[in-house]
Amino acid sequence: MRYSGFRVIKEALTGHKGWKPVWRDPEPKAQYDIIVIGGGGHGLATAHYLSKVYGQRNVAVVEKGWIGGGNVGRNTTIVRSNYMLDGNEPFYEFSMKLWEGLEQDLNYNAMMSQRGILNLFHSDAQRDAYTRRGNAMILHGADAELLDADQVRKEHPYLNFDDARFPIMGGLVQRRAGTARHDAVAWGFARSADSHGVDIIQNCEVTGLRIENGKCLGVETSKGFIGANKVGCAVAGNSGRVMGMAGMRLPIESHVLQAFVSEGLKPVLPSVITYGAGHFYISQSDKGGLVFGGDIDGYNTYAQRGNLPVVEDVCEGGVSLMPVISRARLLRMWGGVMDMSMDGSPIIDHTPVEGLYFNGGWCYGGFKATPASGHCFAHLLAKDEPHPVATAYRLDRFKTGRMIDERGAGNQPNLH
Amino acid sequence: MHDLVAITALGGTTPRVDTVAGVTCTENPSVALASVAARRGQEAKAQAALAKLIDASAPDVEQHAGGTIAAFWSGPDQWMVEAPFDSHEDLALQVKSAVGDTASVTEQTDAWTRFDLAGDPLASVLELLCMLDLRKISAGSVSRCSIHHVGCFVLCRSSEAFSIYGPRSSAGSLHHAIVTAMRSAL
């Protein structure tokens, strides 16, 4: 069923009787060509591209709970491609281009809103690093602008220019960056994949991987064994758990990232802003809520909740940068479990187990990567070779020394 | 005798004093400090030497003890020795000669700035500054804690007298935090 304004009007006039379920609720078949573990953004995107771009029709997505219940439903919805390193920027720019055409591709309004992102800097060294980054972005075909303090002030007069402990010196802007409606992204991919024949199986928890003679034959689930020629794991946050079933140790730790939303407010914030002197980034949703976050709590955890010190740290940064939000009320806080990798960059690769593929290590940058991650994982699953923009995301890069470390924090995941 | 004139951590030639209601916060530069860390395997000897120096047994975990020369626990097998600055500016040398090879000694006099809080009620001021459980704190106890992101030692001399040691370079921020809390709580 195609969505459109006319359809909405027609349904409104006929009592909305015609709306069909956005995706079917099928029982699993005995065997699939490809099973994707994880009905989150990346898993559903993988299914969409597998079915729509790579012509794979015999595909299932298995999800332990309800789709979109993981990090795609608990993030700060920021979309950007302002990366610095060769291994990253082509991938994220590819993702940005997919975002730009996503609504039309999915026939679903994910409210991708290119309101721009501003990364503030507060020292010469930060400016130099952002200059290097901005140049890398442009050299890779993305857009970037460097603003000085006056230009920042013109665009964002409500920032603290008067008694800032770390004065704003300027910022790096990517105008094409922005935000998208996170839940709608999951639903849109699910709807499209479903319409191309993909079985989306909810409340179906993977309890084991059936591996014989080094080959993966399928997944044991709460709904029984489901066979597959290929199994792709896209369960960021729980990668350690699932790949552990295959006896694999990963260059990944699970950490919680908290996020926050304020009460609804009339528009105050035109774009996404990140603070360069504290752990704080913020945007405003179409509903009017200020959506903001900061640093991860910093300890290994699988619990989708955090603690007060980080809440305070984030708000200290927020009020220092934007004194106008002090009286706005924090309405809800939540936590998402992140795959924090050893260099802050993701992994999309086959594993030592034949027929078993891995997609994870997204740290807290997974949302913006959703379309490209799905596209590249689908490419890998369908063709058994990495997509050209994802060749650097190898599992063995730490052994060979080919880390993709934007922050330079090294092998300590909670610093990325 | 050298001819250089010292300034206090807050930058004055005389110590800063602030009073709000019944509580006074006094900057106290007239204290000399030296750290003592027992050498590996010499812990007992080092404690004995320290005990002799302060004329009291070496302070246990989170305790302080002594007279003119006093000491407080600052970490495992580690203490900070306190003495009046005027009479003990070369405290580190005195301590080293007392403990010999049983411990490493390091001058810490100007690593720290000290604020003495006196009056009542101090609890309502301190509970705005640090997460110490003031019910458990009594005369003689010492805690290392963080005050507005500044790492400090808090010494309880009596329920109406506390000393706060903070890093000298952050004296201004620490002083601001203390006086702000006094104005807020009192």
Added chain:
Amino acid sequence: MIINHPLLGPRDAAEFTYLGDASLIDRPDWQAEDAAEAFYDYAYLRDNPAGEHKELWYHEAGDRSWLVVTRDTTTHEISKVELARDVARARGRSK
């Protein structure tokens, strides 16, 4: 969170800095045949368990002790706290 420091008693975890898996104590022998492989494994691979986890915390705003904390990563319940130095010795580390 509250970490029950073996010497100082209960202290807010905010006073501590987290490093990671306590296996970081088991630094490989630099002269071993497989040193390269062993150091790669040591530096980069993690069990990352959902459940009991032994991990290193540093009492940065406290007495500067490194601690090994045994904590459940699904409930955050802490079942054991030890001085890392004692654990290291128990695991055969010396000089």
Added chain:
Amino acid sequence: MTQNNRLSGGQIDRDTTLNFRFDNRSFTAHPGDTLASALLANDVRLIGRSFKYHRPRGLLTAGSEEPNGIVELRTGARKEPNTRATTIEMFDGLEASSQNRWPSLKFDALGVNDLFSNFLSAGFYYKTFMWPAAFWEKVYEPIIRRAAGLGSLSAEADPDEYDKGFRHCDLLIIGAGPSGLMAALTAGRAGADVILADEDFQFGGRLNSETFSLGEQNASDWATQAVAELSTMPNVRLMPRTTVIGAFDHGIYGAVERTGDHLPTLPAGKPRQILWRIYTKKALLCAGATERPIVFENNDRPGIMMASALRTYANRFAVTTAPRVAIFTNNDDGHRTAADLHAKGVHICAVIDVREDAPVNYDYEVLSGARVIDTKGRLGLTFVEVALPDGSTRTLDCGALGVSGGWNPNVHLTCHQRGRPVWNEALAAFVPGSNLPVGLSVAGAANGQMSTHGALQSGAEGAVAALDLKGVLPDLPEAEDAPIAQKPFWYVEGCKRAWVDQQNDVTVKDVKLSYQEGFKSVEHLKRYTTLGMATDQGKTSNITGLAIMAEVAGKSIPETGTTIFRPPYTPVPIGAFAGRMKGQEFHPTRLTPSHHWAKERGAVFVEAGNWLRAQWFPLPGETHWRESVDREVRQTRASVGVCDCTTLGKIDVQGTDAAEFLNRVYANAFAKLAVGKTRYGLMLREDGMVMDDGTAARLAEDHFVVTTTTANAVGVYRHMEFVRQCLFPDMDVQLISTTESWAQYAVAGPNSRKLLQKIVDPEFDISNEAFPFMACSNITVCGGLRARLFRISFSGELAFEIAVPARYGDALMRRLMAEGEEFDVVPYGTEALGVMRIEKGHAAGNELNGTTTALNLGMGKMVSKKKDSIGSVLSEREALVEPDVLRLVGIKPVSPDEKITPGGHLMNIAGPVDAANDQGYATSAAYSPILNSSIGLALLKDGANRMGEKMRLVSPLTDLTVEVEIVSAHFVDPEGERLRA
């Protein structure tokens, strides 16, 4: 205007009259009122507009669960949008205005949305606004954003202050209703350390809203007396106006105390609110219960309220919403409201009870087995239409309708650690599950004990159990112990435009549509319809929505799912979480020993981490910073300059194994360093990247002083403690930071020795022979002041670093300036420091960026392979030693007047400019007044073998392309003759 809806009695101070304004109209109220009760007293029912359809809305409740009655409180910089009128404690001069309406509350243009509601069904926006693609940002979204949102923020900074504090207790009791007060009395009398917190400004909870008696007293008097007894106990801390917002790990609770919101203006220095971190051994949740609505057609009109709210307004605030009131209920509690209002002289039109066997009351009419099927009144309720069991309908003429659908226990905090509540059939409500936060237990209505007696008893029992108190329970006052008498009833069959979530305009129709479209899990329902996502967090709507979906699905409620709650319990100003750490106090400020002197000299300061450092020292007449910096560099290289380098980390390393310890943490060797000598040290992370660099001076066989970069001082110390305690626990090494102890100044330039000789006491020979390059020693200066002297150089000149106790740093700097006059000594700041280190080719922060190896930085040979040191093994990985890895080089513009941009990328002289041809990047740049040219450092592929090559430095970001020559990084004195002079 007169308070013509005032009744007799109540807990307000009628002797005092307060004035307030709402939407620029003046009214009067009394102490004890909330803004809500005062508005009702003045016959104001219309208070706001809904989020989506802009429907006229009034008050629904009398508490913090209020979805509709939200206003902008105060004005100017203190404006607070979305503030619940029901929780605003009245003060004289209060100003509030309605929000989310234009041009006025009565005539709101966007009320037109209501007419098109059929087109604005749940999730409609996901299905449209997609064509043409470009229109989303340009047209559709701006309209949506302007329409959305509720109140508006002030554009000004918040002028108020917030504090943070820490409290500890044996037992935290959350809620001071009957169960909380009884628990506090029990625990307090037993001598336990108790904190009793309640969000209300008056303790007592529901007791303040009831007319029944406890023992001999009426309910609110008993509460008053209990509070009086508690306030005499030194071991009990009473915290009114304090909302416990969250249950965090290990018994830590967050609480927000509103110390100033009820005051017209804050006293100087006093906070508006305090965020408390409460450390508890045990906690007892006595948060009571929230009445839930029954949903029916047009159930959102001003005047339609929760029945218990009508009762609260009547009994506690002596206010009725209207002279004529009807009640719609499925349980006996609704009748209690009717009886109380009737007793206060309010006309009860009828009690509409869905139960056929409803209790009969002879004082007013009871319509058994009846339902409300519609209501009338655009800006306020006028008529209620009732369907009777016989099929006939009745229209009731009334200004208020009290709705009672039963009670939901306030289980919120029990869910904060992802615990799930469980369904209780008898109550037809969720009660706390078994997986509560450790140390938390629940009593009273929050735990399903709905009678007052049950609350008192479970409160006392809860305290006894939590604290493991010996002895018997205290005597409890006689109190009502009515059983639950209700018939679960969620919504009136056939209703469509019937509001489940009133603030977000989620109707029964929306819930059904979302189910029809496959959004069957509760989380999907919430996210698709936005049910429960409004500022009231669904306190009156979540469970009803769930119940309606269960009916649609033909499943039981527990089968359909549960809904859990996240912190905070009620919304909290962001400023309260920030406390004082904002503005200049965001981070502590660290000042160097020469700061006050530098300030006198008019220095320009720059942040270096938390430090403030002098960046340069402008002289009168110098208009551009470059003039000052060039002068500082020239004068230093020509004669002598002084720079405060106290900020460098200094770590005292002592012990018999100190040398071996440094051998492990540094990549280069230290074991054989002679006493009295200093050596440059390169520190790697275990992954082989450079972590930091500095010097180590050996003052004695068993004593080193190590320096770190300013930025890494804390991290390096932590790392060294890790190596000491976790890797080599038996080494005899002791560490302590001495960064703050010593004021340390670099004295650099050809005349530096001459200058120092004037202050170093004569018994110390610092001639080149006696004190050569890299020497170090304890000395005395200025007639006996202990000091340390190091002959090390960052500038590349003959240079020393001299350290004295920090308190004398100011005096020493002044002395150096005075004694240096004859040499034309110059103080220099971090800019000149940076210029000189680039001229000398020293790597610094921009090069030590966490991704560079020793090889990258031209120090590969320093990594000793003869010993075990951190990082040496992994620094050998294949990709880190490939022939074309980045190498540190110098770059110089071919035409000297051109400028090097740090962050520019290097491209071959010919060929395309793109990422594929990227050869490296410029890390640092400066103008060298010595070479009269802009110069830079860069990391270049295979750089060591490309000396003399011409390349392009491109910075499309700043629109620059400069032709540069690749040269040695050592621009000045490559042979190092000067520093050995």
